[in-house]
Amino acid sequence: MATSRDDFVIAIRSAFLKKGTKQRFSLIGLIIFSIFLIFLNSINFKAINYLKSGLNEVVYRISFIVSLPEKQINNSVISIKNHLKLYEEFNETKDELKILKGKNFNLNYLKSENDRLRKLIDEYIINSEELVAKVLLDKDSPFLKSLIVNKGSKDSLKIGMAVLDGPYLIGKIVEVNYATSRALLISDLNSKIPVILEPGDIQSIMSGTGKNFGEIQHFKKEFAFTEKKLVYTSGAGGVFKSGIPVGEYIEENKIKFFSDLSQLTFVKLVSFEKKENY
Amino acid sequence: MSIESKKTIFFKILESAPLILLFISVLNEFDFNYLNYKYFSFNFPFILIYYWSLKRSDSLGYGFIFIAGLFNDVVIGFPTGLSSLTYLIICGFAAYLRNITLHPNIINDWLFFLLTILVATSVNYFLLITIFKVDVNYYDLTGNIFFTFLFYYIFSFIFEFYYKKVFKRKKND
Numbered sequence: 001m002a003t004s005r006d007d008f009v010i011a012i013r014s015a016f017l018k019k020g021t022k023q024r025f026s027l028i029g030l031i032i033f034s035i036f037l038i039f040l041n042s043i044n045f046k047a048i049n050y051l052k053s054g055l056n057e058v059v060y061r062i063s064f065i066v067s068l069p070e071k072q073i074n075n076s077v078i079s080i081k082n083h084l085k086l087y088e089e090f091n092e093t094k095d096e097l098k099i100l101k102g103k104n105f106n107l108n109y110l111k112s113e114n115d116r117l118r119k120l121i122d123e124y125i126i127n128s129e130e131l132v133a134k135v136l137l138d139k140d141s142p143f144l145k146s147l148i149v150n151k152g153s154k155d156s157l158k159i160g161m162a163v164l165d166g167p168y169l170i171g172k173i174v175e176v177n178y179a180t181s182r183a184l185l186i187s188d189l190n191s192k193i194p195v196i197l198e199p200g201d202i203q204s205i206m207s208g209t210g211k212n213f214g215e216i217q218h219f220k221k222e223f224a225f226t227e228k229k230l231v232y233t234s235g236a237g238g239v240f241k242s243g244i245p246v247g248e249y250i251e252e253n254k255i256k257f258f259s260d261l262s263q264l265t266f267v268k269l270v271s272f273e274k275k276e277n278y
Numbered sequence: 279m280s281i282e283s284k285k286t287i288f289f290k291i292l293e294s295a296p297l298i299l300l301f302i303s304v305l306n307e308f309d310f311n312y313l314n315y316k317y318f319s320f321n322f323p324f325i326l327i328y329y330w331s332l333k334r335s336d337s338l339g340y341g342f343i344f345i346a347g348l349f350n351d352v353v354i355g356f357p358t359g360l361s362s363l364t365y366l367i368i369c370g371f372a373a374y375l376r377n378i379t380l381h382p383n384i385i386n387d388w389l390f391f392l393l394t395i396l397v398a399t400s401v402n403y404f405l406l407i408t409i410f411k412v413d414v415n416y417y418d419l420t421g422n423i424f425f426t427f428l429f430y431y432i433f434s435f436i437f438e439f440y441y442k443k444v445f446k447r448k449k450n451d
Contacts, residue, residue, distance in 0.1 A: 007378070015373035027373065030344045031366045037359030042409045052358055059305070059352040066305040137353070144354050175355070182355060189413040210415040 145188035164268040165259040194236035197229040214255040241272040304350040317421030331372035
């Protein structure tokens with residue numbers, strides 16, 4: 001019994017403390033150093049943030065280059081799929097265009113009416129600044145839905161800015177480096193967006209699921225859904241302005257995003273400012 | 279350049295292939311997500327690190343594995359040092375198995391690999407959930423562990439073939 005315990009201790013000691021002939025560091029030394037780094041990270045130590053920021057700049061660029069072949073394969077698969085669906089999509093688009101043309105006639109009138117009414121009730125108007133950025137990396141792993149864009153603090157980017165794909169909300173900036181930034185997508189499990197469901201004026205919080213759809217995490221009241229509802233940002237919390245389209249509530253607690261989050265090449269980064277005394 | 283020195287450079291590249299592959303895999307984060315299979319993903323660096331730490335620990339080097347972990351943290355947005363710790367735990371398990379094994383056996387290695395990734399992933403996500411308050415989808419995580427375990431068997435044959443072709447031939451030369 002004692003011998004087998006001795007063997008175990010010797011094997012463990014040899015594995016963790018002994019350096020191989022070509023090894024410069026012992027395993028236990030590096031493990032302790034990793035734990036030290038994690039600890040500094042957890043207390044948000046300043047020097048670690050500088051190290052991280054520098055590392056991010058270098059690694060994002062290298063990763064962009066290394067990812068090119070896989071991206072190319074991915075794009076080829078998508079273009080083949082798109083090509084096969086072309087005729088079907090053409091007919092669908094034609095029908096959709098007809099409907100949209102009809103709706104567009106009313107839109108301008110409604111917009112000017114809305115501005116006029118807002119002015120009447122003395123509400124502020126939102127002023128926004130837009131920036132177009134290229135997607136460097138699109139890390140669609142099961143554990144993290146984020147993307148890296150080629151704009152950073154040198155372009156006056158700030159944490160919390162909204163990331164849009166055309167008119168649709170797709171995420172927000174969570175990390176800003178000098179020339180690059182990371183945006184957390186709305187599909188990420190850790191993304192929580194205050195939203196409003198229309199028609200019905202239902203206030204809620206939308207959470208990502210780690211999949212290509214979102215879910216309603218919290219309702220202020222209980223509602224029975226009998227019809228499809230559109231999901232917009234509610235503007236609660238002051239992070240985003242109200243009324244940015246997000247997706248469509250299609251079935252029992254499932255929100256289909258308007259934007260295809262796996263097909264992003266350029267995105268808009270928008271900051272909103274309240275313009276008082278309009 | 280003589281043919282001999284050209285040969286040496288070529289063999290050096292072949293010898294460094296596991297390390298190059300490790301850095302490519304952490305920087306590229308092979309995920310095959312465009313295939314859109316539900317719950318399908320696997321952790322290639324786990325397989326690579328375990329196999330080469332077990333068979334030929336000098337191929338990767340703990341220092342490089344640590345740096346690869348730092349790169350992986352940056353790419354997937356984890357706190358700095360977390361992936362390094364996970365990778366080094368895998369190295370520790372592999373080194374322990376190497377020390378206690380007299381006659382290597384693929385099934386033993388494979389089953390021990392399951393224990394290794396269960397412990398390494400548990401440590402990783404325990405720290406993520408408790409210290410950094412990150413939400414995790416446990417179905418995806420289970421799928422990832424399962425497929426990583428499954429794929430080890432396939433990759434071990436590919437790596438074994440490479441190992442015999444490159445390193446054993448060099449020994450014979």
